[in-house]
Amino acid sequence: MSFEVVPQSMPFADPLPLRSGASIRDYSLAYETYGTLNADKSNAVLVCHALNASHHVAGVYAGQPKSEGWWDNMIGPGKSLDTNRFFVIGINNLGSCFGSTGPMHANPDTGRIYGADFPVVTVEDWVDAQARLLDALGIQTLAAVMGGSLGGMQALSWTLQYPERVRHAAVIASAPNLNAENIAFNEVARRAIVTDPDFHGGHFYEHGVVPKRGLRIARMIGHITYLSDDVMNQKFGRQLKADDLRYSTQDIEFQIESYLRYQGDKFSEYFDANTYLLITRALDYFDPAGAHGGDLRAAFARATAKFLLVSFTTDWRFSPARSREIVKALLDNRRSVSYAEIDAPHGHDAFLLDDVRYLGVVRSWFERIAAELETSR
Amino acid sequence: MSFEVVPQSMPFADPLPLRSGASIRDYSLAYETYGTLNADKSNAVLVCHALNASHHVAGVYAGQPKSEGWWDNMIGPGKSLDTNRFFVIGINNLGSCFGSTGPMHANPDTGRIYGADFPVVTVEDWVDAQARLLDALGIQTLAAVMGGSLGGMQALSWTLQYPERVRHAAVIASAPNLNAENIAFNEVARRAIVTDPDFHGGHFYEHGVVPKRGLRIARMIGHITYLSDDVMNQKFGRQLKADDLRYSTQDIEFQIESYLRYQGDKFSEYFDANTYLLITRALDYFDPAGAHGGDLRAAFARATAKFLLVSFTTDWRFSPARSREIVKALLDNRRSVSYAEIDAPHGHDAFLLDDVRYLGVVRSWFERIAAELETSR
Numbered sequence: 001m002s003f004e005v006v007p008q009s010m011p012f013a014d015p016l017p018l019r020s021g022a023s024i025r026d027y028s029l030a031y032e033t034y035g036t037l038n039a040d041k042s043n044a045v046l047v048c049h050a051l052n053a054s055h056h057v058a059g060v061y062a063g064q065p066k067s068e069g070w071w072d073n074m075i076g077p078g079k080s081l082d083t084n085r086f087f088v089i090g091i092n093n094l095g096s097c098f099g100s101t102g103p104m105h106a107n108p109d110t111g112r113i114y115g116a117d118f119p120v121v122t123v124e125d126w127v128d129a130q131a132r133l134l135d136a137l138g139i140q141t142l143a144a145v146m147g148g149s150l151g152g153m154q155a156l157s158w159t160l161q162y163p164e165r166v167r168h169a170a171v172i173a174s175a176p177n178l179n180a181e182n183i184a185f186n187e188v189a190r191r192a193i194v195t196d197p198d199f200h201g202g203h204f205y206e207h208g209v210v211p212k213r214g215l216r217i218a219r220m221i222g223h224i225t226y227l228s229d230d231v232m233n234q235k236f237g238r239q240l241k242a243d244d245l246r247y248s249t250q251d252i253e254f255q256i257e258s259y260l261r262y263q264g265d266k267f268s269e270y271f272d273a274n275t276y277l278l279i280t281r282a283l284d285y286f287d288p289a290g291a292h293g294g295d296l297r298a299a300f301a302r303a304t305a306k307f308l309l310v311s312f313t314t315d316w317r318f319s320p321a322r323s324r325e326i327v328k329a330l331l332d333n334r335r336s337v338s339y340a341e342i343d344a345p346h347g348h349d350a351f352l353l354d355d356v357r358y359l360g361v362v363r364s365w366f367e368r369i370a371a372e373l374e375t376s377r
Numbered sequence: 378m379s380f381e382v383v384p385q386s387m388p389f390a391d392p393l394p395l396r397s398g399a400s401i402r403d404y405s406l407a408y409e410t411y412g413t414l415n416a417d418k419s420n421a422v423l424v425c426h427a428l429n430a431s432h433h434v435a436g437v438y439a440g441q442p443k444s445e446g447w448w449d450n451m452i453g454p455g456k457s458l459d460t461n462r463f464f465v466i467g468i469n470n471l472g473s474c475f476g477s478t479g480p481m482h483a484n485p486d487t488g489r490i491y492g493a494d495f496p497v498v499t500v501e502d503w504v505d506a507q508a509r510l511l512d513a514l515g516i517q518t519l520a521a522v523m524g525g526s527l528g529g530m531q532a533l534s535w536t537l538q539y540p541e542r543v544r545h546a547a548v549i550a551s552a553p554n555l556n557a558e559n560i561a562f563n564e565v566a567r568r569a570i571v572t573d574p575d576f577h578g579g580h581f582y583e584h585g586v587v588p589k590r591g592l593r594i595a596r597m598i599g600h601i602t603y604l605s606d607d608v609m610n611q612k613f614g615r616q617l618k619a620d621d622l623r624y625s626t627q628d629i630e631f632q633i634e635s636y637l638r639y640q641g642d643k644f645s646e647y648f649d650a651n652t653y654l655l656i657t658r659a660l661d662y663f664d665p666a667g668a669h670g671g672d673l674r675a676a677f678a679r680a681t682a683k684f685l686l687v688s689f690t691t692d693w694r695f696s697p698a699r700s701r702e703i704v705k706a707l708l709d710n711r712r713s714v715s716y717a718e719i720d721a722p723h724g725h726d727a728f729l730l731d732d733v734r735y736l737g738v739v740r741s742w743f744e745r746i747a748a749e750l751e752t753s754r
Contacts, residue, residue: 019624020622020624021624022624116626116627119624120624120625120626177615178615179606179609179610179614179615180606180609180610180612180613180614180615180631180633181601181604181606181609181610183615183631183633183634184597184600184601184609184633184634184637185601187597187631187633187634187637187638188594188597188598188601188637190626190627191593191594191597191638191641192569192594194626194627195590195593195594196590197574202627213572213573216568216572217565217568217569217572217594220561220564220565220568221565221598223561224558224561224562224565227558229556229557229558232556232557232558232561233556233557233558235557236557237556237557238554238555238556238557238560238664238667245397245662247396247397247398247399247496247497248497248658249493249497249567249571249651249654249655249657249658250493250567250571250579250654253661253662254557254560254564254661256557256560256561256564257560257561257564260561260564260565261564261568264568274626277626277627278626280626281625281626284630284631285622285630287615290615
């Protein structure tokens with residue numbers, strides 16, 4: 001069993017200005033910490049989450065032995081990111097539905113539930129909010145920031161928005177921006193949610209309903225893009241649910257259908273529809289090269305951190321080629337970069353799974369950071 | 378302008394037994410023919426259609442100059458499949474919404490619109506129905522059968538169901554069966570349609586509505602899988618619709634979103650929801666190796682036709698690897714096979730587009746067949 005952890009919440013009264021021009025005030029951020037902050041506060045590691053995750057990165061809650069955090073295989077005492085050496089912070093982003101202020105909370109200006117009126121947030125806004133949490137915790141500089149997928153984008157953005165506050169950045173299964181196909185899948189998922197009659201323009205809370213039909217479709221699409229063709233064929237192939245065909249367009253015939261419907265149903269029970277819209281939009285918008293005419297090299301000129309990039313060969317959502325774009329832009333700026341391309345069959349999901357080479361690379365990288373911390377004392 | 382054509386319809390009173398165990402009677406098949414059947418009836422070529430197509434394969438309708446058939450670039454006087462030499466037959470499959478008997482027609486047993494009660498049809502059933510049309514037209518043997526994508530599956534199935542009636546088969550951008558990912562995308566599209574409240578269990582006609590929300594989502598998903606990553610990035614990339622970001626989760630920000638919504642809207646105006654379910658299911662079920670324990674070589678032992686296989690490098694829906702499986706199975710049976718793998722950026726859609734190498738390969742193949750016909754006279 002993993003170690004016990006306790007979720008915390010930090011309130012912020014002051015307005016946080018957002019990239020959209022709007023701002024948000026009287027919000028709170030849910031977070032967890034593991035390990036001990038050292039005396040000179042130099043061993044903090046911030047872990048950023050992806051679409052369907054939260055501040056509950058590692059450990060379990062008291063009395064809930066199966067409540068492991070989403071990166072519990074990576075983070076903990078003696079693990080790749082060793083909480084005996086590092087003070088690890090997990091944070092839930094603004095607009096999420098797992099504890100931080102989001103669309104299902106009340107707007108302090110109106111007293112009504114935000115719903116679709118929750119301001120659109122960007123990766124940059126999230127990083128600003130994360131920086132305020134560090135301020136509140138008295139941490140000036142991060143030993144490292146780390147994230148996978150959308151979390152990797154936040155780690156990248158940290159090195160550009162607060163270069164002086166982050167010494168290392170681990171960017172895993174990520175990309176410098178979404179391509180047209182990525183945006184396309186996000187848009188189909190959003191349309192499925194928004195056109196569900198139970199969405200009610202994003203104010204479904206008032207109607208006592210949830211746009212589950214749309215959420216199910218969104219999650220099914222997501223799952224297809226998380227898995228590789230290989231692993232899908234290996235796990236499901238053309239296996240039938242029953243011994244014989246039923247000759248039906250609506251009943252389940254194939255195991256892959258059963259799997260996807262189950263994933264969709266489960267997701268629609270707990271994920272907030274407005275949060276799904278916000279998070280996919282934050283993904284769409286992220287594009288640090290955009291402000292430099294598409295020149296990623298120019299964008300990374302401000303970064304001073306040392307980087308670890310990891311990609312997975314069968315990840316077709318954020319392919320290795322996208323990670324290599326980042327590696328090249330960093331090398332063109334003569335930055336320190338370690339890059340591992342892991343030959344794994346699991347597609348995008350690989351960043352959450354156990355792979356000894358992958359976990360070993362991250363372990364070695366953090367061991368070097370720990371050694372640097374020892375030396376600098 | 379292309380040549381003028383006239384759609385026709387052939388009624389069939391006798392019941393057609395279907396693979397599901399059901400049967401269908403008093404149905405009609407819409408078809409078109411181009412060119413002239415020769416005296417010994419040896420120059421007939423049957424063209425089978427894919428998901429969103431019909432019997433209107435080539436030419437235009439009188440007074441409708443923009444009504445070109447879906448393969449008009451391939452088929453016509455002097456074209457790759459030359460209607461000056463061949464008698465070409467286009468046929469609309471059972472269950473379609475473009476003229477042949479389908480879910481929006483009345484069930485002769487009840488007098489009510491079939492709707493979701495239209496029997497589930499398979500590729501094999503379609504081929505049986507096509508064979509009856511040939512019988513009615515007095516054609517015993519096809520010079521060739523040809524199709525792309527799902528149409529290619531029908532061409533394949535012809536060579537297995539009626540080996541003595543088909544001398545050549547052109548199988549373009551197709552596969553020996555769907556893999557798990559293909560089925561997964563079909564299932565998401567079906568769930569989007571079936572869970573649209575306007576679907577009414579498939580009997581929406583009686584309610585005067587159409588499940589447009591579901592159809593839109595289905596078509597958007599389809600379009601993503603028809604295009605390659607390359608061509609999407611080239612055509613749309615991250616181009617914005619307006620000069621500035623709107624910071625909205627529901628408004629259109631990116632051109633790719635605009636394109637997909639337009640395609641979805643257009644499709645939902647004319648395509649029947651029950652037909653979409655039936656056709657995607659026929660795709661799912663097709664698996665000629667299934668009856669031989671998955672051994673495609675054994676499945677093709679009965680085929681005697683000469684084959685042309687064509688695939689496109691960036692087609693990730695039916696990748697070249699899938700076509701090569703068919704080529705290998707045919708070669709293992711010492712069958713005559715020509716195979717062209719066309720380096721084209723357009724993804725699955727390439728089979729409908731102009732590519733001189735592709736159109737040239739098909740032209741050469743049919744020229745050889747025409748020469749054989751001359752020799753055998």
